[in-house]
Structures are given as structure tokens and as C-alpha cells.
Amino acid sequence: MPICPIDIGRYGSDEIKKIFDEENRLQKMLDVEATLVEVLAELGEIPKEGVDKIREKANVKIVTIEKVKLKEKKTHHDIMAMVEVLAEECGDYGKYVHWGATSYDIVDTAWAVIIKDALEIIEKKLRELRDILCNLALKYKNLIMVGRTHGQHAIPITFGFKLAIYAAEIGRSLERLKEMKKRVLVGKMSGAVGTMASFGEKGMEIEKKVMEKLGIKPAEISTQIVCRDRLAELICWAAILASSLDRMATEIRNLQRTEILEVAEGFDIKAQVGSSTMPHKQNPVDCEKVSGLAKVLRGFVITALENIPLWHERDLTNSSSERFIIPHTFIILDEMITTMNHVFTNIRVFPERMKKNLEITKGAILTEAVMMALAKKGLGRQKAHELLRRISIKAINEGTTIKEELLKNEEIIKYLTKEEVENLMKFENYLGKTYELIDRAISYAVNQ
Numbered sequence: 077m078p079i080c081p082i083d084i085g086r087y088g089s090d091e092i093k094k095i096f097d098e099e100n101r102l103q104k105m106l107d108v109e110a111t112l113v114e115v116l117a118e119l120g121e122i123p124k125e126g127v128d129k130i131r132e133k134a135n136v137k138i139v140t141i142e143k144v145k146l147k148e149k150k151t152h153h154d155i156m157a158m159v160e161v162l163a164e165e166c167g168d169y170g171k172y173v174h175w176g177a178t179s180y181d182i183v184d185t186a187w188a189v190i191i192k193d194a195l196e197i198i199e200k201k202l203r204e205l206r207d208i209l210c211n212l213a214l215k216y217k218n219l220i221m222v223g224r225t226h227g228q229h230a231i232p233i234t235f236g237f238k239l240a241i242y243a244a245e246i247g248r249s250l251e252r253l254k255e256m257k258k259r260v261l262v263g264k265m266s267g268a269v270g271t272m273a274s275f276g277e278k279g280m281e282i283e284k285k286v287m288e289k290l291g292i293k294p295a296e297i298s299t300q301i302v303c304r305d306r307l308a309e310l311i312c313w314a315a316i317l318a319s320s321l322d323r324m325a326t327e328i329r330n331l332q333r334t335e336i337l338e339v340a341e342g343f344d345i346k347a348q349v350g351s352s353t354m355p356h357k358q359n360p361v362d363c364e365k366v367s368g369l370a371k372v373l374r375g376f377v378i379t380a381l382e383n384i385p386l387w388h389e390r391d392l393t394n395s396s397s398e399r400f401i402i403p404h405t406f407i408i409l410d411e412m413i414t415t416m417n418h419v420f421t422n423i424r425v426f427p428e429r430m431k432k433n434l435e436i437t438k439g440a441i442l443t444e445a446v447m448m449a450l451a452k453k454g455l456g457r458q459k460a461h462e463l464l465r466r467i468s469i470k471a472i473n474e475g476t477t478i479k480e481e482l483l484k485n486e487e488i489i490k491y492l493t494k495e496e497v498e499n500l501m502k503f504e505n506y507l508g509k510t511y512e513l514i515d516r517a518i519s520y521a522v523n524q
Contacts, residue, residue, distance in 0.1 A: 082404070082407050087369070087407060087408065087411040088407035088408070088410050088411050089197075089410055089411075089414060091197055092194060092197050092198075092406055092407055092410040093407060095190060095193050095194050095197070095406070096190065096194070096402075096403035096406065096407065098141055099136050099141060100190070101186065101190065102136050102139070102141060102144065102158065103135070103136045104186040104189050104190055105155070105158060105182050105183065105186040106134035106135065106136065106139055106158070106162065107134065107186070107189070107290070108181075108182050108185045108186050108189075108263075108286070108290065109130075109134055109158075109159070109162060109173060109174060109177075109182060110130055110131045110134035111286050111289050111290055112174075112175065112176075112177060112181075112265060112282075112286055113126070113127055113130045113131070113172055113173065113175070114127050114131070114289070115282055115285040115286050115289065116172070116175055116176075116282065118285070119278050119281060119282060119285070121175070121275075121276075121278065121282070122172045122175060123172075125169070126166065126168075126169030126172050129166055129167070129169045130162075130166050130169055130170075130172065130173060133162060133165040133166050134162060138165055139158065139161045139162050139165060143161045144157045144158050144161050145157070147160055147161050153179075155179040155182055155183065156179070159173055159174045176267055176274035176275045176282075177265065177267065177274075178267050178268045178274075178300055180264070180300055180301040180302075180390070181263075181264055181265045181266065181267065183301075184263055184264055184298075184301055184302040185263030185264060185265065185286070185287070185290065185292070187398075187402065188260075188261050188262055188263045188290075188292045188302075189263070189290055189291070189292060191260065191261065191310065191402070191406075192261050192291065192292060194406045195253070195257065195261075197410065198406065198409060198410060198413065199250070199253060201410065201413045201414060201417065202246060202249065202250060202253075202317075202413055203250065204417055205246055205413055205416055205417050205420070206243055206246040206247060206250065206521055206522070206524070207522075208417060208420045208421060209239050209240075209242050209243035209246060209420060209521070210240075210243045210518045210521055210522060212236070212239045212420060212423070213236045213237075213239040213240040213243055213514055213517070213518055214236065214514075214518070215236070216234065216235040216236040216239060216425065217234060217236035217237075217511060217514055218234060218236065218511075219234050219235040219236060219425070219427055219430065220232050220233075220234050220430065220431075220434065220503050220504060220507070221233060221234065221235050221238075221338060221430040221433070221434065222430070222433050222434055222441065223441075229433075229436065229437050229440070229441045230441065231441050231442070231444055231445075231506060232434065232441060232442075232503045232504075232506055232507060233507070233510065234507065234510055234514075235338075235339075235425065235430070236510075236514050237510050237513065237514055238327070240513070240514040240517040240518055240521075241517065242320075242324050243517060243518060243521040244517040244518075244520055244521050245320045245323075246320065246521060247517075247520050247521035247522075247523075247524040248524075249313070249316065249317045249320060250524035251524045252313055252316070253313065254524070256309055256310065256313055258293070259306050259309060260306050260307070260309060260310045261292050261293065262287075262292060262293050262294060262295040262302060262306065263286075263287050263290065263292050263293075263294060263295070263302070264283065264294060264295050264298045264301075264302050265282055265283040265286045265287070265294070266279065266283060266298055267279075268300055269299055269300050269389040269390075270297065270298040270299045270300055270389065299388075299389040299390050300389050300390040301386075301390045301394070303384075304380070304383045304384045304386065304394055305384050307380055307383065307398070307402070308377075308380040308381050308383065308384055310380075310405075311376050311377055311379075311380035311401060311405055312377055312380065312381075314373060314376075314405045314406075314409050315373050315374045315376065315377045317409065318369070318370040318373040318374065318408070318409060318412055319370055319374065321366055321370065321412050321413065321416050322366060322367050322370035324363075324416060325360075325362075325363035325364070325366040325367050325370075325416065325419070326363070326367055328340075328341065328360060328363045328419065328423070329360045329363045329364065329367070332360045332363075336429070336433065337426060337429050338425070338426055338429050338430045338433065339423055339424060339425050339426065340358065340360070340423070340424045340426070341358075341360045341361070341362055341363060341419055341422070341423065341424070342418075342419070342421075342422025342423065342424060343358045343424075362415050362418065362419050363419060365411075365415060366412050366415050366416060366419075369408050369411060369412050370412065372404075372408060373405060373408050373409065373412075376401040376404070376405055379397050379400075379401050380401060382397075383397060383398065434503055437478075438471060438476070438477040438478055439471075439477050439478030439479050439501050440468050440471070440472075440478050441503075442478065442500060442501055442503070442506055443464045443467075443468055443478060444506075445500045445505070445506040446460075446464055446478075446482065446488075446492075446497075446500050447460040447461055447463075447464045448460075449491075449492060449496065449500055450463070450464075450488070450491050450492070453491040453492070454491070455487075455491055463485075463487060463488070467481045467482065467485060467488075478501070479497060479498075479501045482497050482501075483497055
């Protein structure tokens with residue numbers, strides 16, 4: 077019976093789960109076995125007569141999961157069980173199956189093919205997210221809101237600026253992915269401990285041709301397995317991306333707080349329920365799911381790093397954990413990206429709340445603008461800072477606005493006219509290079 081929430085259909089798309097299901101993994105290993113036979117025949121290492129027969133039988137409809145599991149009960153070795161079933165189905169030609177190979181020639185090469193297929197799905201959805209964020213950044217390029225540091229009001233930004241930052245962050249994940257593929261999408265066909273001794277003089281050529289046919293590259297050198305720093309890089313990349321998605325989800329959750337309510341997840345008012353007991357609730361459940369799944373995915377990093385140091389030319393301590401972390405990493409990541417695509421596609425934005433929140437501090441978020449104006453007028457930066465600090469405290473204590481306090485302060489009016497103070501108290505006048513920075517970020521993101 078299903079136990080894992082992935083198995084019961086809660087997380088992950090059908091297309092990503094299909095890649096990692098038991099039948100597809102077996103088929104990919106059978107494909108590697110058949111490809112090895114083809115190459116060996118092409119190079120004259122074995123007779124050509126058996127190639128078609130072995131290719132025909134290297135199919136999960138013939139070498140079924142059930143047959144392999146039954147055989148494994150005797151062999152206590154899953155790959156040898158698969159090899160024996162395939163060899164038996166091939167009759168006299170079965171003696172050429174697994175010729176010169178070791179188990180992890182098959183396992184690691186199959187993993188590389190599976191990961192390649194999975195990364196295509198992830199990359200496609202990641203590019204969709206990048207494009208959604210870029211379009212939103214342009215749409216809300218001019219929508220001014222509070223910028224916050226330490227959970228406190230800082231200075232004005234625009235919502236488009238915030239979204240452009242996220243677009244650039246996704247761009248960096250795409251850039252990392254591009255670089256990472258050449259190290260991760262590699263297989264091996266080099267036999268026990270990786271020396272190719274079992275393949276003889278044509279070992280290098282055999283490996284090269286097998287990998288070419290499978291659409292991946294051979295590892296430069298390997299032990300009995302492909303060295304696990306490669307998979308660790310993959311899992312670390314996924315965890316970084318998951319943390320970026322978590323950051324976006326956390327920000328939306330914070331901005332959806334009742335007291336702030338500047339943006340919110342979409343909500344189906346016809347049927348969606350926010351709480352089983354509080355009818356009014358509209359909770360950011362999608363973003364909370366993303367934040368929760370990110371915790372799980374980050375946890376896989378430790379396992380992936382622990383799998384790098386193995387005994388001598390290999391041991392088997394990586395195998396059991398990788399059966400968990402490789403498929404779960406991709407399925408969880410797929411769920412997170414799909415969810416954030418949905419969140420940003422349906423995001424609700426409340427400009428009136430942004431305007432209201434900008435005014436909460438009664439002009440305090442523009443004191444830096446005044447400070448810099450005074451500094452340029454000759455007061456000096458440190459003196460201006462202390463003056464504005466005292467004015468801010470006075471305004472807070474007396475319930476007045478910053479502009480009121482500025483206009484009645486004798487030292488201020490020595491340096492600034494009333495018109496200058498009025499202009500300094502306009503949010504739109506203190507956005508710096510916001511628009512140029514948005515354009516630069518989007519230009520970077522769309523080119524990854």
C-alpha cells in the first residue's frame with residue numbers, strides 16, 4: 077500500500093514521476109545493456125547475430141519487474157538478477173549480455189540518462205517561471221512599495237524591482253544548471269574498479285560509443301562507480317534552487333499578513349476553503365507548501381555529501397540512500413517549481429495597501445534622502461545623520477510628520493528650501509536607478 081505522499085499522488089507531476097518509476101528505471105538499465113552489446117558487435121568483440129535478439133528481449137514487457145524480483149530473492153543482487161533474466165530470455169545469445177561490464181557501469185549510466193530526461197522537465201518549468209517573473213517585473217515596474225530591512229520600513233522600492241531580483245535569481249539557477257550538466261550527465265563503461273581491463277584494447281572506444289548512443293558523455297576517469305561529487309553537485313544545486321523558491325514563497329507569505337496585505341496568493345472564491353473552523357481565512361497554503369518541501373530537499377544535501385567518501389574504489393553505502401534522494405529530489409523540485417508558477421501566475425496585488433503602508437511612518441522612510449541632500453549642501457553626512465535621527469524621534473514621540481518637523485527646524489531651513497523639502501518627501505523621487513536595474517536584471521535572466 078502507498079505510504080509516501082509522492083506515491084499517493086500528492087506531490088509531483090505525472091511526467092516527472094514517470095521518469096523515476098520502477099519500470100522506467102529497469103528499462104533504462106536494459107537499454108544500457110543492449111547498447112553495450114550493439115557496440116561490442118560493431119567493434120567485432122562479439123558476433124553480430126545476437127544483437128537484434130538481445131535488443132528485442134531488453135524490454136520490461138519481457139524482462140519484467142516481477143521476474144527480476146523473483147530472481148533477486150536467490151541472487152540477493154538486483155543487477156545480477158536483471159542480467160540473468162535477460163540472458164535466459166536471449167537463449168544462446170545470452171552469454172554476450174553484460175560482457176565485460178560491472179554492475180555500476182549499468183546503474184550509473186542509466187542514472188545519467190534518467191537524470192538527463194528529468195532535467196529537461198525541470199529546466200522547461202524553470203524557464204517558464206523565469207518568464208513569468210520577468211513579465212511581472214515589467215508590469216509592476218512603477219508600482220512603489222515599502223522596502224524593508226530587519227522587518228522594518230527602510231526606503232521605497234517598486235514591486236517590479238522585487239520581482240526582477242527573483243527573475244535574476246532564477247537566471248542564476250539556470251546558469252548553474254548549464255554549467256553543471258557537463259559534470260553530472262556522464263556515464264561509465266569501464267568495468268571493475270574502472271580500469272577497463274575486462275574490455276581489453278578497445279576499452280576506450282567501447283565506452284565512447286556506448287555513451288554517444290545514449291546521448292551522454294563518459295566520465296574522464298572513474299572507480300567502479302562514477303565519483304559521487306557529481307551527484308552531490310546536482311543535489312546541492314537543487315537545494316539552492318529550492319531555497320530560492322522558499323525565499324520567494326516566504327516573502328509572499330509575509331506580504332500576505334493581514335497587517336500588511338500588499339500581495340496574496342490567488343484564491344478560488346467559489347470553492348476554496350481557508351480553514352476548517354474559521355470561514356474568513358485565506359491562507360497562503362501554496363507558499364507554505366513550498367517552504368515546507370524546501371526543508372526536506374535541503375536535508376538531502378547531507379546525504380549526498382556523505383556519499384562522496386566511499387571505501388577504496390567503492391562500497392555500497394551510497395546505493396540505498398540514492399534510491400531515495402535522487403528521485404525524491406527531482407519530484408519535490410518539480411512540485412515546488414510548478415507551485416510557484418501557479419502562485420505568480422495568479423498572484424493578487426493590492427496597490428492601495430502599498431500606498432497606505434508607505435505612509436505609515438509619516439515620511440520617515442525618506443529621511444535618508446534628506447540626509448544626503450543636507451550632506452551635499454555642506455552640512456556633512458555624519459551631522460546630517462544625527463540631525464535626522466533626532467527629528468525622526470521627535471516626530472514619533474509627538475505624532476507629527478517628518479515634513480512638519482523638517483520645515484520648523486532652524487538648521488534644516490538653513491540648507492533646504494520649502495520646495496526642496498517637498499520634493500524630498502515624494503516617494504517617486506527617491507528610487508535611484510530602480511528602473512535601469514530592473515532592465516539589467518531582466519536582460520541577464522532572459523539570456524540564461
